[in-house]
Every structure is written in C-alpha cells, then in structure tokens.
Amino acid sequence: MRLRLRLRGVLLVLALLLAATAVVPVLLLGDADADGATAGVAPAPPFNSSRVKAVSWQPRIFVYKGFLSDAECDHLVRLGKKKVHRSMVADNDSGKSVMSEVRTSSGTFLDKRQDPVVTRIEERIAAWTFLPEENAENIQILRYEHGQKYEPHFDYFHDKVNQARGGHRYATVLMYLSTVDKGGETIFPNAKGWESQPKDDTFSDCARKGLAVKPVKGDAVLFFSLHVNGVPDPLSLHGSCPVIEGEKWSAPKWIHVRSYENSPVPEEENEGCTDKSEHCAQWAAAGECGKNPVYMVGTEGMPGQCRKSCKVCDS
Incomplete structure (x- = not known):
C-alpha cells in the first residue's frame, strides 16, 4: 500500500514537471524565427x-x-x-x-x-x-x-x-x-x-x-x-x-x-508600371526599392506604388 502511494506521488510530480516545461516556453518566450528576431516576444493572454x-x-x-x-x-x-x-x-x-x-x-x-x-x-x-x-x-x-x-x-x-x-x-x-x-x-x-x-x-x-x-x-x-x-x-x-x-x-x-x-488585380493596377506618386523616382534613387520593397514594388497580388521607377516590369 505504501509503495503504491509513493509511486502515485512520483508520477504526480513528473506530470507537474512536464506540464510546467511544456507551458512556460509558449507563454513566456513566444515563437522565434530562424535568426531569433522574434524570440522573447510574448503573446497577449488568451481571448477573454x-x-x-x-x-x-x-x-x-x-x-x-x-x-x-x-x-x-x-x-x-x-x-x-x-x-x-x-x-x-x-x-x-x-x-x-x-x-x-x-x-x-x-x-x-x-x-x-x-x-x-x-x-x-x-x-x-x-x-x-x-x-x-x-x-x-x-x-x-x-x-x-x-x-x-x-x-x-x-x-x-x-x-x-x-x-x-x-x-x-x-x-x-x-x-x-x-x-x-x-x-x-x-x-x-x-x-x-x-x-x-x-x-x-x-x-x-x-x-x-x-x-x-x-x-x-x-x-x-x-x-x-x-x-x-x-x-x-x-x-x-x-x-x-x-x-x-x-x-x-x-x-x-x-x-x-x-x-x-x-x-x-484590377486592370488599372495591372496595366504596367505606372508610378502612383510623383516622388517615386526620388525614392527609387535613394534606394527605397530595396529598403522598402513592400511599399515600392509590392507583393504577390498587391502591386506597389513605384513599380515603374523600381524597373520591375517592361512598360
């Protein structure tokens, strides 16, 4: 009987340790990308x-x-x-x-x-x-x-x-x-x-x-x-x-x-490489096509504001 109670106690301690080690990294450390840039970014509490x-x-x-x-x-x-x-x-x-x-x-x-x-x-x-x-x-x-x-x-x-x-x-x-x-x-x-x-x-x-x-x-x-x-x-x-x-x-x-x-993408946006701002050439000359590609060039399905100045298409 004593041996059985002692065994139960050991199993309970192990379960608690496993639960603790499983939860702490998720709640306190968050996710991390390949270079660790997002390590330590704790999420908000669960939906309430x-x-x-x-x-x-x-x-x-x-x-x-x-x-x-x-x-x-x-x-x-x-x-x-x-x-x-x-x-x-x-x-x-x-x-x-x-x-x-x-x-x-x-x-x-x-x-x-x-x-x-x-x-x-x-x-x-x-x-x-x-x-x-x-x-x-x-x-x-x-x-x-x-x-x-x-x-x-x-x-x-x-x-x-x-x-x-x-x-x-x-x-x-x-x-x-x-x-x-x-x-x-x-x-x-x-x-x-x-x-x-x-x-x-x-x-x-x-x-x-x-x-x-x-x-x-x-x-x-x-x-x-x-x-x-x-x-x-x-x-x-x-x-x-x-x-x-x-x-x-x-x-x-x-x-x-x-x-x-x-x-x-609407035809008006996909007609070619028209810049949507008069400042595009200036921004492109300053290297913004590489520094800020999401805004300047765009992403798949979402054209950027300065495609012509960034020379990403033919027209």
Whole structure:
C-alpha cells in the first residue's frame, strides 16, 4: 500500500514537471524565427470576452483592452520604424494612391505572415472578427508625430477600381502600438449619441467633436464600415486627431467582404508600371526599392506604388 502511494506521488510530480516545461516556453518566450528576431516576444493572454466593450452600436464599434502584449507592440514598431514613408490616400475617382494634407502620417505595409509574431496576430484578428484571413489586407504600420493627423474619412471605397478587388472594406481592426500622452484619439464624429460620452481634461479639443477612443498601447478598436446587409454605413466616418504630446504608433488591418488575396488585380493596377506618386523616382534613387520593397514594388497580388521607377516590369 505504501509503495503504491509513493509511486502515485512520483508520477504526480513528473506530470507537474512536464506540464510546467511544456507551458512556460509558449507563454513566456513566444515563437522565434530562424535568426531569433522574434524570440522573447510574448503573446497577449488568451481571448477573454470580458476585455471587449461595445462603445457604439451606430456604427458598430468595439474596444478590446490588451489585444496585443507590450512585446508584440514593440515588435511591430521595430518592423515598421525604418521603413515608414509619407502615408497616401485613395483618390475617390481613380482609386490611385495620392498624397494629401488630409493625411499627414507616415506608414509602411508588412508582408502577410511575415514572421511568427505577425502570423499569430493575423490569426488572432481572424478569430476575433470571425472574418477569414484571406479577406484582409496586409497590416499597415503608422507613425503620427507632433501635429500629424488624419481628417475624418470612410474606409469603404467610392471608386470602382478598389471595389473590384475583394469588394468594400467591411471591417477595420485598429491596433494601438503606443500610448499617446495627449491627442491622437480615434474620433467618430457621426456616431449616434456621442454627445453623452464623458470627457475630462485629458481629451483633446478635437476629441470633443465626436465619440473618441484614446490610443492606449496594446488596445485595439474594431469597427464596421458596412451595415450587416453590405450597404456602406455613413456613421462609420472616422479620423485620427492631431498628436499634441508624445508619438502615436498604430497598426490598421482592413478586412474586405470577399477574398482580397485571391481576387484578380484590377486592370488599372495591372496595366504596367505606372508610378502612383510623383516622388517615386526620388525614392527609387535613394534606394527605397530595396529598403522598402513592400511599399515600392509590392507583393504577390498587391502591386506597389513605384513599380515603374523600381524597373520591375517592361512598360
């Protein structure tokens, strides 16, 4: 009898040791790529519905507290820091990317499944939104410095060119990679009942003109640009207030109604090697075709902004 009890005790200790050694690397160390660049990037805690709060139903807006871990935020900032360029906007008529004073941030796109950390985040977004990964665009990394902002705009398209690829943007997941001391709020000026949102002195003047979400490192905002029947929702108008104190890093992920990865590239985008910015030649001369190939050249199925200047096609 004593021998049997002692044996059970030994087996219990062994089981606990095996469980501990199996769990610790996953929770504390995260995944690592071939050169170890992602080692030590701890993931956020498992999905917890209590961390999600509905802040508006018209339009539908949800905030997930702690969607990313601090380590994941820092990793995304490191990936984007050396590659950010002046952000562009889609022209309402042609659909081409153009510079505008409406948007004064800097940004760059990551590759899909670029490394284990990015892959893990993309999978988490799909799990939260119940929308397939193939419907989503690449994660974009954005930096807003003092005074930089993005005037209120819609994420759904007004031009037929962009609609041809995956349809309208149905939902947006906006991840905050840094906490801004003041300003930089995401504002929804058309949200129903925004006047009832309590605001103290920590909100900027811009944030007092609509429903506002403060940028807090690790948090994420999910909002829908279309109604459930697929009709664009004008209440989804949103913008980024000017940064007053600090620096804002964020990462939007746009998700379409249909597959974005497997949609044919519209003819207007595939006609050849037309540059989409007047600055392409200058950027190419500075070596950006090699330094920032995702933005300049593009990836499979997603042409870049400066294909002609980077000499990646014949025409």
